[in-house]
Amino acid sequence: MNYTGITIQPYYPEDNFDKETLTKRLEDVFYLPVKWLPPAEVPQIAYNPARNQFIGDYFLRELINVKDNKEIALGIVSVDLYEPELNFVFGVASAVTKTAVISTYRLHNTFYGLPENKQIFIDRITKEAVHEIGHTLGLGHCPNPECVMHFSNSIVDTDRKSYLFCPSCYQKVQAAIGL
Numbered sequence: 556m557n558y559t560g561i562t563i564q565p566y567y568p569e570d571n572f573d574k575e576t577l578t579k580r581l582e583d584v585f586y587l588p589v590k591w592l593p594p595a596e597v598p599q600i601a602y603n604p605a606r607n608q609f610i611g612d613y614f615l616r617e618l619i620n621v622k623d624n625k626e627i628a629l630g631i632v633s634v635d636l637y638e639p640e641l642n643f644v645f646g647v648a649s650a651v652t653k654t655a656v657i658s659t660y661r662l663h664n665t666f667y668g669l670p671e672n673k674q675i676f677i678d679r680i681t682k683e684a685v686h687e688i689g690h691t692l693g694l695g696h697c698p699n700p701e702c703v704m705h706f707s708n709s710i711v712d713t714d715r716k717s718y719l720f721c722p723s724c725y726q727k728v729q730a731a732i733g734l
C-alpha cells in the first residue's frame with residue numbers, strides 16, 4: 556500500500572451531513588481508513604472580500620500540516636471556493652501534496668431554490684470528495700459522464716454521475732494506492 560489513510564479536516568461553520576455515510580463510502584471505494592480531525596477555523600487569509608469567496612489553493616497548502624506523507628488529506632468547507640479564472644469550484648486538489656478541499660456551499664438543494672434533501676446532499680458531498688481524492692492520486696477527468704472523475708461544470712453534471720469510478724479509472728486508482 557502506498558497510502559495509510561485519508562484524513563478529513565472539517566472547517567467551521569460545519570454543515571450538517573451524514574459523516575458516517577461519507578466515511579463508509581470513502582473506505583469502501585479507496586480501501587483506506589478514514590480519520591476525522593476536530594473542526595478548524597477557516598483561514599481568513601484565504602478570503603477574497605472582492606468576490607466574497609475563499610481561494611481553494613490556500614487550503615491545499617495548509618492541509619499538508621494535518622497529515623504525514625503517506626496520508627491523503629481532504630478539507631471540507633461550507634464557504635464558497637474559487638480559483639483564479641473560474642467563477643467557483645466545487646473542489647480543488649493537488650497530486651503533488653496529496654491534499655484536496657471540497658465546498659458544500661453549492662451542494663445544497665436550497666442553493667438552487669429547491670427544498671433541502673439530506674440524501675441528495677450526502678450523495679453530492681460523496682461525489683465531490685471521491686472526485687478530488689481521485690485527483691490527489693493523479694487521475695485526470697474522464698469522458699464517461701457517469702464516472703465520478705467526469706468534470707462537473709454545474710450541479711447537473713454532479714447529479715448525473717455516480718460516486719464510483721468507471722473500470723478504467725478504477726484501475727488507475729488501484730495502481731496508485733497499490734491495492
Ligand SMILES: [Zn+2]
Nearest residue numbers: 686690696706
Ligand atoms: Zn476535477
Ligand SMILES: [Zn+2]
Nearest residue numbers: 697702721724
Ligand atoms: Zn472514468
